[in-house]
Amino acid sequence: MRVAIAEDNDYLAKSIIEKFSIFKEKFEIVHRAKNGKEIVEYVLNNPQPDVILMDIEMPELDGIKATELINSAFPELKIIILTVFDDDEKLFNAILAGASGYLLKDEPIGKIAEGIELVLNGGAPMSATIASKTLNLLKNSAQSTNNQGGNDFNLSRREIEILECLKFGYDYNKTAEKLFISPFTVRKHIENIYRKLQVNNKIQAVQKALQNKIIR
Amino acid sequence: MRVAIAEDNDYLAKSIIEKFSIFKEKFEIVHRAKNGKEIVEYVLNNPQPDVILMDIEMPELDGIKATELINSAFPELKIIILTVFDDDEKLFNAILAGASGYLLKDEPIGKIAEGIELVLNGGAPMSATIASKTLNLLKNSAQSTNNQGGNDFNLSRREIEILECLKFGYDYNKTAEKLFISPFTVRKHIENIYRKLQVNNKIQAVQKALQNKIIR
DNA sequence: TCATCAATAAGTCAAATGCCTTATTTTCTA
């Protein structure tokens, strides 16, 4: 089986290629590209590999855009995303771009090799957390017709005002000034917000509030 | 680990239970229900199992409806669908009902046992063809309307990765750990980000990056 | 009317952050 790798980090790329030498009976690493542009150019100008292992964060052209291009030109060519990032957004975009699998870089080499075989047999290799996130994404995207948003976490009106200020990056003093209260009070409100949202810093609070449409 | 099985076919149920005796150190089959109604009544009136292996086609109440009921009453209870059916309709409905995994009955017993452990660690066991179908379902169910727009502020690739981490509320150390670099370097990158985005704290940086679609 | 809760205020203290300087290595490009 002919495998190509798109990975900008030299160390990681070499490490993967080296580890694959164990499976040299089965897999041949036919190319290693340093970015999305290189891998697209490679498949356009060379005999097609069976599978591409694709990093996401790469210069010139990222892995998701490269996947999109390659997938539209060669739908048969299987692409497995291999990255450290497991956030919903990237996962979602990778799937839309046409990736056939999504593995995290901390998977043992055996799992990656297994994934390549799986993908060539019509399967979809996914790391455990990824599989779980995929189900949730599907569930959420299907329910998006009748949803009104998220929880309100029983936040009080004042706490939501505080969150609005946090969103602007105001510190305790600035927030206190805006709301005509003492900075100590602001701190107390923020502590209560953290407890209710189950977070422990401002960014997480703001992100969670945005995601749950508590603030816009 | 306490496992319950809902399976109407006596032969199959006994066969599975028998095969599980190999893993009796790890798994205890606490109950075998003959239909959906029985499994729902069981979880309502007995100590909760950790995992339920759920067939779909069953009399009285099918596995999908049973999954829905159990999942809404006990969201922590993991349910793995174990069936011969792999059609999109059933898969889709099972996911919506809240199933945490979907395995085909022809999987070897080892894979099923592995799936139980996976599901208890937050993963989502899926047979190869199921995983593949899930990706397709997700892809089709959301043909998104992607639009671009916004400055990139000449941020380097690394700086964008840093921003991705900041979005999660990671501190310097956690970010450094994620990106395999020193916390000092993270701080330097963040300083450069602040200068380029013309902000002076993490929240403002994340908000500006989100607004300009530098990150999502 | 008694209890609960939200909002207010104030304080301690360790840890994290923002802002500054310096310096080496790597990568890219003119």
Place this chain on the structure above:
DNA sequence: TAGAAAATAAGGCATTTGACTTATTGATGA
């Protein structure tokens, strides 16, 4: 191939933040 840009690393220092404690007031509701 030389210089620029980016990434890396380290450390100082004042400020901010997060996690605690304690306490008063006013509103809501059972």
